Amino acid sequence: MTYTIKTEKNEWEIVCGLEIHCQIISKSKIFSGASTEFGDDANENVSFIDAGMPGMLPVLNKECVRQAVKTGLGLNAQINKHSVFSRKNYFYADQPNGYQITQYEYPIVGKGKVKIDLPDGTSKDIGITRIHIEQDAAKSIHDLNPKKTYVDFNRAGVGLMEIVTEPDFRSPEEAGAFLKKLRSIVRYLGTCDGNMDEGSMRCDASISVRLKGEQGLRERAEVKNVNSVKFAMQAIESEAKRQVEVYEQGGTIEQQTCRFDQATGQTKFMRKKEYADDYRYFPEPDLPPLDLTDEYIENIRAQMVELPDAKKERFIRDFNLTAYDANLLTESRETADFFEKAAKGHDGKKVANWILGDFFARLNTDKLTLEQSPVKPEMIGQLVDLITNNTISGKIAKDVFALMFETGQSPIKIVEEKGLKQVTDSSQIEKIVDEVIASNADNLAAYKNGKTNLFGWFVGQVMKASKGAANPQVVNELLKAKLDK
Amino acid sequence: MTDLTELTIAEALKSLKNKEFSATELTNAYIQKMENTREYNAYVLETPEVALAQARLSDERYQNGTNLTLDGIPLGIKDLFCTKNIRSTACSHILNNFVPQYESTVTQHLLNAGASFLGKLNMDEFAMGGSNETSAFGPVVNPWSSNEPLVAGGSSGGSAAAVAAHLCAGATGTDTGGSIRQPAAFCGITGIKPTYGRCSRWGIMAFASSLDQAGPMAKDVRDCAIMLRAMAGYDAKDSTSVDIKVPDFEQVLEQDIKGLKIGIPSEYRPDGLNKEITALWDKSAQMLQSRGAEIVHISLPHTPYALPVYYIIAPAEASSNLARYDGIRYGLRINGEKLDDLYINTRTEGFGTEVKRRIMIGTYVLSAGYFDAYYVKAQKVRRLIKQDFEKAFEKCDVILTPTSPVSAFKIGDESMKENPINMYLNDVFTVSVNLAGLPAMSLPVGLDSKGLPLGMQLIGKAFDEETIFKTAYALEKDAAFKRK
Numbered sequence: 001m002t003y004t005i006k007t008e009k010n011e012w013e014i015v016c017g018l019e020i021h022c023q024i025i026s027k028s029k030i031f032s033g034a035s036t037e038f039g040d041d042a043n044e045n046v047s048f049i050d051a052g053m054p055g056m057l058p059v060l061n062k063e064c065v066r067q068a069v070k071t072g073l074g075l076n077a078q079i080n081k082h083s084v085f086s087r088k089n090y091f092y093a094d095q096p097n098g099y100q101i102t103q104y105e106y107p108i109v110g111k112g113k114v115k116i117d118l119p120d121g122t123s124k125d126i127g128i129t130r131i132h133i134e135q136d137a138a139k140s141i142h143d144l145n146p147k148k149t150y151v152d153f154n155r156a157g158v159g160l161m162e163i164v165t166e167p168d169f170r171s172p173e174e175a176g177a178f179l180k181k182l183r184s185i186v187r188y189l190g191t192c193d194g195n196m197d198e199g200s201m202r203c204d205a206s207i208s209v210r211l212k213g214e215q216g217l218r219e220r221a222e223v224k225n226v227n228s229v230k231f232a233m234q235a236i237e238s239e240a241k242r243q244v245e246v247y248e249q250g251g252t253i254e255q256q257t258c259r260f261d262q263a264t265g266q267t268k269f270m271r272k273k274e275y276a277d278d279y280r281y282f283p284e285p286d287l288p289p290l291d292l293t294d295e296y297i298e299n300i301r302a303q304m305v306e307l308p309d310a311k312k313e314r315f316i317r318d319f320n321l322t323a324y325d326a327n328l329l330t331e332s333r334e335t336a337d338f339f340e341k342a343a344k345g346h347d348g349k350k351v352a353n354w355i356l357g358d359f360f361a362r363l364n365t366d367k368l369t370l371e372q373s374p375v376k377p378e379m380i381g382q383l384v385d386l387i388t389n390n391t392i393s394g395k396i397a398k399d400v401f402a403l404m405f406e407t408g409q410s411p412i413k414i415v416e417e418k419g420l421k422q423v424t425d426s427s428q429i430e431k432i433v434d435e436v437i438a439s440n441a442d443n444l445a446a447y448k449n450g451k452t453n454l455f456g457w458f459v460g461q462v463m464k465a466s467k468g469a470a471n472p473q474v475v476n477e478l479l480k481a482k483l484d485k
Numbered sequence: 486m487t488d489l490t491e492l493t494i495a496e497a498l499k500s501l502k503n504k505e506f507s508a509t510e511l512t513n514a515y516i517q518k519m520e521n522t523r524e525y526n527a528y529v530l531e532t533p534e535v536a537l538a539q540a541r542l543s544d545e546r547y548q549n550g551t552n553l554t555l556d557g558i559p560l561g562i563k564d565l566f567c568t569k570n571i572r573s574t575a576c577s578h579i580l581n582n583f584v585p586q587y588e589s590t591v592t593q594h595l596l597n598a599g600a601s602f603l604g605k606l607n608m609d610e611f612a613m614g615g616s617n618e619t620s621a622f623g624p625v626v627n628p629w630s631s632n633e634p635l636v637a638g639g640s641s642g643g644s645a646a647a648v649a650a651h652l653c654a655g656a657t658g659t660d661t662g663g664s665i666r667q668p669a670a671f672c673g674i675t676g677i678k679p680t681y682g683r684c685s686r687w688g689i690m691a692f693a694s695s696l697d698q699a700g701p702m703a704k705d706v707r708d709c710a711i712m713l714r715a716m717a718g719y720d721a722k723d724s725t726s727v728d729i730k731v732p733d734f735e736q737v738l739e740q741d742i743k744g745l746k747i748g749i750p751s752e753y754r755p756d757g758l759n760k761e762i763t764a765l766w767d768k769s770a771q772m773l774q775s776r777g778a779e780i781v782h783i784s785l786p787h788t789p790y791a792l793p794v795y796y797i798i799a800p801a802e803a804s805s806n807l808a809r810y811d812g813i814r815y816g817l818r819i820n821g822e823k824l825d826d827l828y829i830n831t832r833t834e835g836f837g838t839e840v841k842r843r844i845m846i847g848t849y850v851l852s853a854g855y856f857d858a859y860y861v862k863a864q865k866v867r868r869l870i871k872q873d874f875e876k877a878f879e880k881c882d883v884i885l886t887p888t889s890p891v892s893a894f895k896i897g898d899e900s901m902k903e904n905p906i907n908m909y910l911n912d913v914f915t916v917s918v919n920l921a922g923l924p925a926m927s928l929p930v931g932l933d934s935k936g937l938p939l940g941m942q943l944i945g946k947a948f949d950e951e952t953i954f955k956t957a958y959a960l961e962k963d964a965a966f967k968r969k
């Protein structure tokens with residue numbers, strides 16, 4: 001699928017790369033022992049180190065290193081055994097030390113790639129340039145007082161992974177698919193909770209446009225801190241269109257930083273890049289270089305969970321699912337686990353249909369999460385079995401399913417207690433059929449006289465008389481034989 | 486009655502154990518002397534009640550026999566160390582109201598050993614200076630001054646003067662380019678900068694992180710050995726501290742130095758070097774030789790680059806380390822219209838000239854376009870300087886040099902005021918050691934014609950302070966320097 005912006009004169013192509021800041025899941029901050037708990041009172045979780053007090057020194061949190069290595073492996077990336085922390089120097093009220101400890105020349109993770117699946121069924125590899133680990137800044141609060149700014153240092157020093165991609169995106173959809181995929185991977189790994197609305201995953205997009213077929217790159221604009229997948233896609237689209245418009249009117253684009261205005265869906269100019277600060281990076285003298293052993297890396301690799309791509313392939317292979325269904329089922333680890341439990345020992349394809357169909361629809365209506373579902377995965381497997389072995393009909397199954405949701409009881413129990421078991425014994429059904437025919441002589445006559453569409457009416461009467469328990473196929477066969485005799 | 490303040494730490498400990506006097510009596514003797522001797526401006530904060538409270542606890546321990554290694558010894562603490570609930574300013578106006586809620590690891594170690602703290606000692610602002618004249622509290626006067634007031638050296642000038650004038654039994658110092666050794670030499674006392682990583686930097690306000698190291702300043706070699714053992718040790722809170730056993734330095738003092746190879750670097754003897762210093766250097770070498778040590782001539786070829794390298798790396802790190810003093814969270818704040826104005830107002834008023842100069846130099850050498858030519862190059866040369874020492878130590882066990890090319894000079898020296906390079910040149914013999922991370926001691930060996938102390942420097946291999954201690958102890962005996 002090629003995405004272009006067509007104008008009267010030209011056809012333009014988007015070139016976009018992303019930088020995603022992911023807050024690392026870890027109990028304590030990256031260089032101090034303070035808690036990373038989100039939502040505590042302001043300045044509750046601040047150590048002397050986080051506040052930049054005199055004489056304080058950073059100590060690297062090993063858990064953050066582990067999480068970054070895990071993420072690197074999850075993105076099929078090179079783990080750099082030697083990496084170095086650097087100071088990025090700049091003054092701001094939310095930067096307590098006057099510098100941020102980050103990695104510059106030697107990041108912990110190097111090149112990697114992530115496969116994204118696009119709505120048209122195609123897939124594409126997106127290159128990962130690097131991942132480095134660094135500390136988050138504090139939070140400036142400007143809206144409590146018209147004349148004052150308050151600073152909450154709870155976030156100061158929380159570990160971040162900055163994931164940088166190659167400029168491989170050619171459409172907003174690709175960027176959206178990547179963000180979803182990345183979110184899915186880090187959630188599978190348990191290295192970042194991926195909640196963009198809470199700011200634990202934040203995205204910057206570098207966007208430029210060029211004429212279709214043009215080589216090289218034009219000047220780009222960087223849109224900062226976009227906080228949802230939808231907004232990221234909107235930001236890329238609107239910024240690209242803005243640039244096209246400027247070029248077509250004979251203007252030029254200067255390297256610049258923008259922000260995304262959620263209200264208008266447009267990007268807003270912030271500052272020109274030429275006035276950008278000189279960050280005076282230099283190696284952090286308070287921390288020795290980070291050297292990892294092969295053993296350490298292999299140890300983490302050995303403990304890796306199955307990631308969405310591998311799981312998807314396995315679901316297709318083992319359960320005979322379509323790629324589309326497998327994709328939906330593996331997007332989150334919870335759904336995949338639920339499906340696996342449900343499908344174990346049952347017809348996986350049918351289980352998938354129930355989960356993706358009625359089950360998700362009902363969760364949605366009831367506004368329930370997977371965890372809150374009264375229907376346990378095993379019950380869906382049982383329900384599928386009840387249909388497959390003709391214990392209940394598909395129609396009855398719908399009623400049973402509704403009862404499962406209401407009562408939380410297993411379908412076996414429901415069918416038993418409510419006497420919903422399908423009657424397949426033809427002698428039993430024959431008795432009902434005979435009764436129905438005998439007590440409806442006029443309709444029988446009409447049928448015989450050519451009003452064959454009365455057949456359905458007879459079926460209905462038999463089903464009614466059997467309280468819906470008769471196997472419709474057997475009813476059909478018997479009725480046909482008797483009426484056409 | 487003898488003046489208790491003139492006792493060495495070793496002597497005082499012995500007497501305290503023998504209950505010849507109490508820790509409270511000893512502390513009171515120092516407090517008395519501090520009150521009567523304020524003309525040196527050695528202390529910027531006196532904490533007699535803190536010291537007395539600690540002394541009372543020491544006395545209890547002596548009574549019940551649970552006394553510790555430094556129990557009841559009254560010390561002075563350089564104001565660069567953060568001391569819990571005791572104002573700590575780095576002698577900078579920007580921290581004039583700063584009271585830490587934490588205790589530096591080194592001072593905590595001293596407290597754990599039973600020492601008491603008499604107060605905070607004067608120093609060059611943020612340890613930047615070689616004469617203690619950049620302090621926001623004014624210069625320290627060298628106790629050896631006669632006609633006109635002389636500098637005590639820097640940056641640990643208050644520590645050196647306080648020890649020399651018996652205003653404390655010993656003091657903590659820090660050394661980034663000579664800040665323990667040079668003032669020790671100027672004031673006729675002994676001080677050691679241990680190997681980088683030997684003492685924790687946690688809680689010491691950073692000047693240049695890759696060079697800073699705390700160390701003891703005391704009346705003699707033995708006292709330094711006793712103090713360093715208490716101060717040193719691995720600290721998980723400082724990622725650059727080294728997990729290596731701290732030896733009992735006092736144990737090695739009496740060891741024979743026969744056969745020990747003493748290196749004399751030719752590069753430390755430039756043509757213009759002061760004749761009196763050269764003579765004392767030769768004499769010191771002869772004294773060691775007469776005890777059976779072997780004199781070896783060595784070369785440290787990159788020595789001429791040490792000063793420029795130091796004055797790139799130290800300011801570079803300092804410019805970043807001092808960025809936290811921004812008026813936002815603690816310390817001085819001078820408000821302004823906008824955030825940038827607040828920074829500019831606060832830092833303009835809070836920092837002194839020398840600190841500003843070094844922040845400017847450091848900011849410059851780290852700037853885009855200059856970084857490679859200055860900082861990166863300096864780091865390369867730093868490695869060469871380190872290699873010089875590694876090669877030299879293949880031929881010798883310890884290196885002997887003068888500590889400083891000059892003795893104490895007068896406060897307000899015009900040539901140094903006009904051109905700070907003249908001041909920087911005083912660090913010529915000391916900075917290489919910090920760049921290489923090695924241990925080095927200065928001990929007094931004689932007086933010049935003006936009657937001012939001159940110090941010799943002993944440089945050791947990394948984590949081999951023991952060889953320095955035993956060599957220094959032998960030299961100290963033979964030099965028989967008469968303390969003030």
